[in-house]
Amino acid sequence: xxIMRCKDILNxxxxxxxxxxxxxxxxxxxxxxxxxxxxLSLLHNFEKMLELYHSFEPVxxxxxxxxxxxxxxxxxxxxxxxxxxxx
Amino acid sequence: MSLKFASKNLDENTxxxxxxxxxxxxxxxxxxxxxxxxxxxxxxxxxxxxxAFDVLQDTAISAFKNLKNFKSKSSFSTWLYKIALxxxxxxxxxxxxxxxxxxxxxxxxxDKLPQFTEISEQNLVGNYVNWMDNPMLNxxxxxxxxxxxxxxxxxxxxxxxxxxxxxxxxxxxxEVSKILGISIPAVKTRLHRGRLYLxxxxxxxxxxxxxx
Numbered sequence: 694x695x696i697m698r699c700k701d702i703l704n705x706x707x708x709x710x711x712x713x714x715x716x717x718x719x720x721x722x723x724x725x726x727x728x729x730x731x732x733l734s735l736l737h738n739f740e741k742m743l744e745l746y747h748s749f750e751p752v753x754x755x756x757x758x759x760x761x762x763x764x765x766x767x768x769x770x771x772x773x774x775x776x777x778x779x780x
Numbered sequence: 781m782s783l784k785f786a787s788k789n790l791d792e793n794t795x796x797x798x799x800x801x802x803x804x805x806x807x808x809x810x811x812x813x814x815x816x817x818x819x820x821x822x823x824x825x826x827x828x829x830x831x832a833f834d835v836l837q838d839t840a841i842s843a844f845k846n847l848k849n850f851k852s853k854s855s856f857s858t859w860l861y862k863i864a865l866x867x868x869x870x871x872x873x874x875x876x877x878x879x880x881x882x883x884x885x886x887x888x889x890x891d892k893l894p895q896f897t898e899i900s901e902q903n904l905v906g907n908y909v910n911w912m913d914n915p916m917l918n919x920x921x922x923x924x925x926x927x928x929x930x931x932x933x934x935x936x937x938x939x940x941x942x943x944x945x946x947x948x949x950x951x952x953x954x955e956v957s958k959i960l961g962i963s964i965p966a967v968k969t970r971l972h973r974g975r976l977y978l979x980x981x982x983x984x985x986x987x988x989x990x991x992x
Contacts, residue, residue: 703903707972734908741911742979745928746947748919752820758833759815766811766840770804773844 697725702732818864824944825868839864931981939974
């Protein structure tokens, strides 16, 4: 692959973002970006979009639900164990 | 020292072995290690706290009953995520079919999703506006958060699962592959396509300045 086209950039976007391109391909990728403002924006927008998804706050189990779950699990496991031992 | 007390500060593998040998305290300890992550995964899939809590319960009981089937080829956490994801997806499908039966049009399904090739082609035409410094794109913008979640929900299930696990739950590709039971190249393909769909949705929002 000697010259990279815009279509190649699009297809390789994820691999570039994940640092998975071979060094020779990566060099061609960067070379294209230096000359193509549209692909550079494409990459920036792609990165921005992922940054937004990464910045969603982690989902937390509320403390009272956590306690409720622990109590429930303890009892359920006991019930299952007792049923098993009776068999 | 009883097993119950011994299980307090042990690593995952030892806890699994103890649990397999009937130490219920070790099993409870194992679940405590992953309960937040299971709940989070279920919530990302279902977008409903109560349903996510039910998935956590289903997962814990199923894991307890099937502990003998756990093969140490994968880690215990991967095995748990696999169980949790399956329960969450079953509930998600049920939600969808109930909406369909009630003839309620789910806003997530109202637009037919274009083929991936169309998305690719649309990415190659027109001039791009760089979003880097756009003030609309910050997570304090509640409308944006809503758009991002709606976009995620619009994705076909195979892409959505990969995006949730990799981009939102931060799992490495190898683990995503094990949880979903698909090859690493398949994970990467789905990830790339899912990402481009999400970018396309955001593009629509940014161009029209209104919800998708």
